[in-house]
Amino acid sequence: MKVSIGIDGADSPRGGCTTHTLYRLFKELVKEGYVERVLDYPYLVRLNPSVPFKTRGNGAVALKFELRKDPGDLVPFVVGVVEKYLREFSGNVDDVGLAIVYGDYDRELSHIYYEALTDYVHRSRIEGLVEGSNGRLALPMGLSRGCVGAIAAIGWSASKFTYELLVYRSSYLTPREALVDLGKLASVDLNPRYRTFCSFDPEVGRVVAIPRGPDPVILGLRGLDPGGLIEALEYLGISKYVEGWIIFKTNQATGEHYVPRASRDMKPFRTGCIAGEVTSVRSVVGGDVELKVDDGFGSLVAYVFKETGLSKVARSLVRGDVVRLCGTVKYWEGVGGVLHVELLEVIDIAELHVKRNPRCPSCGARLKSAGRDKGFKCVKCGYKTKELKPSIQLVGRDISRGFYVPSCGGAKHLTIPRPLVDIDTHVPVQTLVGRISDFY
Ligand SMILES: [Zn+2]
Known part of the structure; x- marks a missing residue:
């Protein structure tokens, strides 16, 4: 029989790591003869980074295998290994989430993965899931916050990785x-x-x-x-x-949390992308850039932080440019939801015009205004004119279309980092299966 085991929250501020718990459990399961056949690599699933109540690193893990022994004694065995781990690393039994799923019921949990990746999942949702599973989903260590992550890790379909x-x-x-x-x-x-x-x-x-x-x-x-x-x-x-x-x-470095949303749905604690027209660009003290983008449904405030390495391109945007901004929405006191940008795509570049004073027909210097309705004067040779008009010039834009993503040091777990974006085409490179860029 197929068994999926998910764990979250097995770390503590004093040490331990949820991935390490799975490493130990995996070894014990193999040693004690529980594993007939492993069905895939163990999963390390990063979930919504904007949820305020989360475990350190926000990573949950899952293991899927074909069970060899009678499943009757599997549950106490797994619980025993996890409890032993928590004792060794001073972890808290109340925080850990352990989920065990039997058969193909894991496939019915993919919506929990997407919700836990892109939104906030209340633990009351989990109670309903357990009740509706007819015993195919068990939480042997009780219902804790970590159970959301544990179930989400099992529900991950591993289509991009x-x-x-x-x-x-x-x-x-x-x-x-x-x-x-x-x-x-x-x-x-x-x-x-x-x-x-x-x-x-x-x-x-x-x-x-x-x-x-x-x-x-x-x-x-x-x-x-x-x-x-x-x-x-x-x-x-x-x-x-x-x-x-x-x-x-x-799911690290896949940008799988970049779901397309309308600006009005970019609520605090959600992740996603909006595409729209830039309506304002403001440099903030410290090197960050505040953007306002209108997508036709409304306006969204977005911040491009200096650490992402994207503030230079953000600063060179102007009103009228069309961009896609992806990231996580945080709640700012007095402002509301603010998108913290992790990926910036320049879709369309607006023409930028400037008004320039005409040149002096006599000496070639740039004329200065002689005052309101007084025409122009030349400060070099004294020429004056009321006939010449300022010219409208098209300014070359120092920006190109394409994806802009953080360097490795500035990238979060889920963010597509710069080495995975092709330098020439600005398109995320091919992973083992599919393109990373097919998230929208
Ligand atoms: Zn002149």
Whole structure:
């Protein structure tokens, strides 16, 4: 029988990581003979980053396999492994979400994935799901907030994905940086054989693959090919203080949360994209840019933050340009919903005209206004005229159509980062299945 296990919220501020819990559980399930056949890579699913009540990293995990033994003792076994993990890493049993789904009922949960990815799912929805499942969905550790993520991870259809290889440490005494050859790590993305991306951000000169904080992950290598990830790991040669590693299939870097919406539906705690005409561009102190966009249904305020690396292109927009803005909507006191932009697409560039004073027919200098209704005068040779009129000139725009996305260092988990966008065509590159760009 097919079994799907989903987990969320197994980390704590003192350590632990939900992916690590799954790594341990997976190993125990195989060791104790529960697994007849694995049905896919384990899933690491990132959910709506704008939901205020979320677990650290907002990542939930799932494992799908064909069960070998009588399923009667599977549930207490899984609960035992998870509880043991929480004891080891001071996690809270009340926060963890554990969901087990039997058979193909996982396919009926894809709407929960999309809602948890793009909107806010109240946990009361989960009660209804359990009741309506005829025992095919079980929450053996009770109904917690983490159950939304656990069920969403099971419901992910994995139609667009990348991979992440996570390496776990066995010792917390040695700093991560001492275990990894940083020179090799800085160059790993440059070898096309590995198909890794965002290990290192050359634009800011920062290692991205080594996390900070107390969790057990030494290194997270992102890539488009599992075989390439293993080769990259061999190249890096981490051997000391390693507990083990695992490859997840993940919705990271896919931009799957960019659902098209009308401006009036871009409510706080939702994610999405709107397309419309720029009505205002304002530079804010500190390097951020405030845009107002009208899509025909209304106006939306959007902020392009300096850290995304998109503020330069945002600043060069003018009234009348047509753009698509994608990201997450946060609630700002006194303002309401504000879109935090992660992807900016320039769809159409408006013609920009400026009024210019005529040149002096006598010496060629640019004439100055002689005052209201007094025509023009030349400050160089003294020529005066009331006949000449200012000319309307078309200004060249220093902006081109296409996708603008953050560099690796400025990209969030779900954001499509710059290495996955073709530099020449400005179109997101091909992933293993389908194009990343078919989100709208
Ligand atoms: Zn002159």
